[in-house]
Amino acid sequence: MTDIILDKTQSKRIPDNKVQVSHEDNHLRRADLNLLTVFDAVMQLQNITRAARMLGMSQPAVSNAVSRLKNMFSDELFVRSGRGIEPTARAHQLYGPIRQALQLVTNELPGLCFDPQTSRRQFAITISSPLDLLLAPKILGVLKQHSRSVTLNIGSLISDNIENQLRYQELEFVIDYRSIDRADYYNQKLFEDELVLISSNNHPRIQQQASQSYYFKEKHAVVRLNGPSSFSFPYYNKPETHKRVCYQGASLFSVMEIVSQTEMIAVVPKWLSQQSAERLNLKIDRLPWINNKITSYLSWHESASKDKGHLWMKELLMQNISLP
Template identity: 85%
Template sequence: MSKNKIPTSHEDNHLRRADLNLLTVFDAVMQLQNITRAARMLGMSQPAVSNAVSRLKNMFSDELFVRSGRGIEPTARAHQLYGPIRQALQLVTNELPGLGFDPQTSRRQFSITISSPLDLLLAPKILNVLSQASSGVTLNIESLVNENIENQLRYQELEFAIDYRCIDRSDFYNQLLFEDELVIISSNNHPRIDQQESQRYFFTEKHAVVRLSGHSSFSFPYYNTAETQEKVCYQGASLISVMEIVSRTEMVALVPKWLALLSSERLNLRIDSLSWLDNKLNSYLSWHESASKDKGNLWMKELLTQCVSMP
């Protein structure tokens, strides 16, 4: 063997033969799950994208995409590949001259989810700050956090989630945004509460709650016994409806303090503390590790954090 010849491994040769340009096609098709829209985004013809998808199937020895209605649906293997491939593409993009993230020129769209009622508190601030920080970056906000949120973040269908719960998994990051507390509310016209302490009437009055099932139900820990569940006689879809019901009935409810203060005058509500209960309520910003190296995501994370720190 020549002294100047560097030995190569089988993996090196295999990678050299692979067309890594196909990975950008994979990324676009995974995002849009539609060949025509992916072709439009990439500036390619539809047949060229279809051909690239066929080559990707051979590269990974998997179908990757199957027909579903008017679009296509990724296979389990495609979902498995998406996070690492997207992270690798982001790392390369970040280092290429002229391709870094610039909020002044970018036309990128971000997607986040904010659980209710935090959307009422945070969404206006976020959108107003974004409009001042960039004229081209857009943000899609959903006010629902569901059981599928981890996969949506993992496969970057969403970049961030804001919720009262953090995601306790090793491949996720959670940043504490702010601390709040739960209080108990009732109508100022309630005929029995009067000067009672909350610890007494919490166990005697009927309760209205946000549905006790589901990812975003922060009330569940307080209604996890037969005794407290028997007191629940209304389960609403949102805290806004719960508070409206409480204001016109003899029920009580647990709500975040900021929301109670915001609505107490309009709804004629009484607010009592829950100092005898573990009533700490934290808000978290969560994201998957696959999004942690992208400069655009880092910029958006700073913007979201800035909004929470605003008065």
């Protein structure tokens, strides 16, 4: 007896030997999707030998898989660079969607678990400056206590493409002084920093307690205001405050150095000023006339919210991040 399929749009019974298979379906069936896991590993590690070790494959087998990937996507994908390899522009373009697709499939596999004691997973996180100075050593220390095989790559540059990096899981998390206010992103408050005013101990006009009048009259040093995650922007984004800015540094460290050697003043987190006050001969004053609290956030994209490894790392971060 011939099996039949009901075409609901036409309300007719169509024999299965008449069903049309699209060109896209045929093309997908011919593709070896196992190669995508090799692509993901090589993109993460950018080294054939390390990728083979992570995948439990031989180096020649991974090299052969990379050659087949080149044919599949009609692109070189990787070129030699020193002792490793460097992805092409096409590889970077493919990485996000492929990584997201693999993660979606992995999340639905029954019985899947994440064991931090045996996993060789590599996580990537960006911590904006100056929070990287405060948090990165502590996070790496805690990770070492909980897993010897999981690795964590930490960067401090918040790029204009940070939302897509999270969406396509090129990054798992970002820690920053701003939240990502989009419906498909999650933001967890970590802690509040207290902001203080710093000046040189040799400043000729601020010998005693700094006042509001000094704050609005003196020249200010700030972190560059046009960056995607400027620490200073919320405090200097109006014409009347922007005109006080005389120096824009790449980081708060360069800002503090300038303040220590000039008559400029700056707004910085209290913990950072306390770490640097003695070395740089800085004076620290409270800031009661502005909103002197700033919140730090842990942010991630919803596409990773069911990933067991991601959940483990999120809990590790949230339980161990705090002000000193």
